[in-house]
Amino acid sequence: MVSRNEHAIRSSCPLACALDIIGDHWSLLVIRDLLLMGKHEYKELLESDEGISSNILSDRLRKLQDSGLLDVIPHPESNKRKLYFLTAAGKDLIHVLLALGRWSAVHRSDAIFVPEEMRARMAKGPEAFGKEVLRELAAWEKEYGV
Amino acid sequence: MVSRNEHAIRSSCPLACALDIIGDHWSLLVIRDLLLMGKHEYKELLESDEGISSNILSDRLRKLQDSGLLDVIPHPESNKRKLYFLTAAGKDLIHVLLALGRWSAVHRSDAIFVPEEMRARMAKGPEAFGKEVLRELAAWEKEYGV
Numbered sequence: 001m002v003s004r005n006e007h008a009i010r011s012s013c014p015l016a017c018a019l020d021i022i023g024d025h026w027s028l029l030v031i032r033d034l035l036l037m038g039k040h041e042y043k044e045l046l047e048s049d050e051g052i053s054s055n056i057l058s059d060r061l062r063k064l065q066d067s068g069l070l071d072v073i074p075h076p077e078s079n080k081r082k083l084y085f086l087t088a089a090g091k092d093l094i095h096v097l098l099a100l101g102r103w104s105a106v107h108r109s110d111a112i113f114v115p116e117e118m119r120a121r122m123a124k125g126p127e128a129f130g131k132e133v134l135r136e137l138a139a140w141e142k143e144y145g146v
Numbered sequence: 147m148v149s150r151n152e153h154a155i156r157s158s159c160p161l162a163c164a165l166d167i168i169g170d171h172w173s174l175l176v177i178r179d180l181l182l183m184g185k186h187e188y189k190e191l192l193e194s195d196e197g198i199s200s201n202i203l204s205d206r207l208r209k210l211q212d213s214g215l216l217d218v219i220p221h222p223e224s225n226k227r228k229l230y231f232l233t234a235a236g237k238d239l240i241h242v243l244l245a246l247g248r249w250s251a252v253h254r255s256d257a258i259f260v261p262e263e264m265r266a267r268m269a270k271g272p273e274a275f276g277k278e279v280l281r282e283l284a285a286w287e288k289e290y291g292v
Contacts (some may be wrong), residue, residue, distance in 0.1 A: 010195070011195035011196045012195075012248035013175075013195065013255070013259075014246070014257050016196055017246055017257050017258050018247070019171060019174055019251045019256065023174065024169065025166075029159075032161050049159065050156040072221075077189055084182065086192075092249055092252065092253065095245040095249065097161055099242040099245040100161050100164040103164055103241065104160035104164045107214075107238065111158060111163050142282075
């Protein structure tokens with residue numbers, strides 16, 4: 001169960017409740033990076049193509065942690081570094097990301113670009129791709145003792 | 147194909163491209179009302195539980211129209227009124243809304259409330275529910291000559 005974040009709860013509509021947590025321009029891109037791009041460190045998240053600023057990234061990481069979507073552990077190699085990872089609730093947003101990606105593939109095909117490697121992975125279909133992504137995260141979690 | 151709206155295009159990632167259009171606190175709630183709640187007039191959209199302000203509603207309707215997600219026709223009963231309706235690209239966001247609703251049902255069950263009538267409709271499963279919603283919109287479009 002995720003807790004409330006600092007946005008006011010606008011209604012008890014399931015869609016409004018989800019958007020109170022992830023309905024902004026950046027949160028789902030941070031979740032994308034943790035879920036699909038193999039990123040786990042602040043520096044990696046800061047380097048994404050969309051050019052998120054450091055203060056927005058810090059803010060969103062804190063809000064997503066407050067809402068129970070991600071958590072953080074010290075990096076085993078350096079106590080100056082941290083490792084960010086998604087909780088079960090965060091990882092379960094994969095279905096929302098896949099639905100958004102499918103919509104863009106149909107309705108924004110002129111604007112999007114999917115790298116060959118990612119396209120090959122997604123060619124297996126959204127369900128198989130989603131399961132593969134979650135298996136990879138489970139392997140990472142095992143390695144880092146999450 | 148939807149056109150670019152006034153947000154800067156941040157990257158060619160399919161998820162970022164979708165979020166450039168609908169990644170804010172309000173756009174998907176306006177789409178929800180047009181898609182699932184049988185709303186078609188400005189006054190109806192203004193009366194939703196979340197208390198959207200008139201200036202935000204006007205702004206989002208214009209942006210969604212500019213992005214090719216909705217369109218508007220004069221009301222057949224009064225030339226002072228307008229009827230808003232989703233385009234094919236707008237209606238195709240139903241899969242995103244269903245994924246968000248499913249996520250909330252699992253991870254925000256303490257905060258959400260789904261009215262009995264809606265719950266009964268959704269009990270048929272997301273695919274059957276989605277098809278029913280689109281059939282109802284098609285009947286409305288036929289009636290109003292959209």
